[in-house]
Amino acid sequence: MWGFLLFAGVAWLAVGWSVLRLEPADVVAVAGPVIFFGALCEVVRALAGTRTWWVNASMAVLFAATGVVVLLDRDSTYTTPASLVGWFLLVRGAVDVAVAAINRGSDRTWGLMVSLGVLQVGLGFYASGPLARTADPVIITLGALAVLRAVADLVTGLRLREVVAARPEILRLPPEREAGVAGYAAGMADFDDQPARHQAESDEPVAEEVSR
Numbered sequence: 001m002w003g004f005l006l007f008a009g010v011a012w013l014a015v016g017w018s019v020l021r022l023e024p025a026d027v028v029a030v031a032g033p034v035i036f037f038g039a040l041c042e043v044v045r046a047l048a049g050t051r052t053w054w055v056n057a058s059m060a061v062l063f064a065a066t067g068v069v070v071l072l073d074r075d076s077t078y079t080t081p082a083s084l085v086g087w088f089l090l091v092r093g094a095v096d097v098a099v100a101a102i103n104r105g106s107d108r109t110w111g112l113m114v115s116l117g118v119l120q121v122g123l124g125f126y127a128s129g130p131l132a133r134t135a136d137p138v139i140i141t142l143g144a145l146a147v148l149r150a151v152a153d154l155v156t157g158l159r160l161r162e163v164v165a166a167r168p169e170i171l172r173l174p175p176e177r178e179a180g181v182a183g184y185a186a187g188m189a190d191f192d193d194q195p196a197r198h199q200a201e202s203d204e205p206v207a208e209e210v211s212r
Helices: 002-019 024-047 053-072 079-102 110-128 135-171 175-193 196-211
Strands: none
Touching: 002 024, 002 135, 024 053, 024 079, 024 135, 053 079, 079 110, 079 135, 110 135
């Protein structure tokens, strides 16, 4: 799944560049598809098989419902899109911080993910407030959202690729150790195949030596 995450990161960069070039009248129509794309990325993360897959699956459902609300809302102002985009950023940022804190012992990029999560939470607070209810702040918020998600998905994809590539090397033994392990396993198998009486007889001298 690391390839899909890298693709998602590149796609987020394209979304961010495109959103910043939008006309103000198109912001409401674009906010919903951006949130839908965020839900699709959560589905990809859930399919990656991490131990927090259920969190990503839950957020995919939540973000899909948020995108539906944005598309169904026909308000002439930017209040609803801005607040729902802020909701998306608050949830996604809080989860990034929580997951990074859980993985701090096994993932050396956890500090970067915490920073990205904090930035998303701060941007979500801004988007949910009264200062982001006009066209220009909503456009900037959507562009920043896309850039932050691009960095997060690219880092996660590259990290997952590194782990997958290192796993076969960890499991492969040097030739000397592999031969030794094979010989030890063969000897243990021969010993286990002996009748129980022979094993008992071989244990009697040891018992006598211990008693002395």
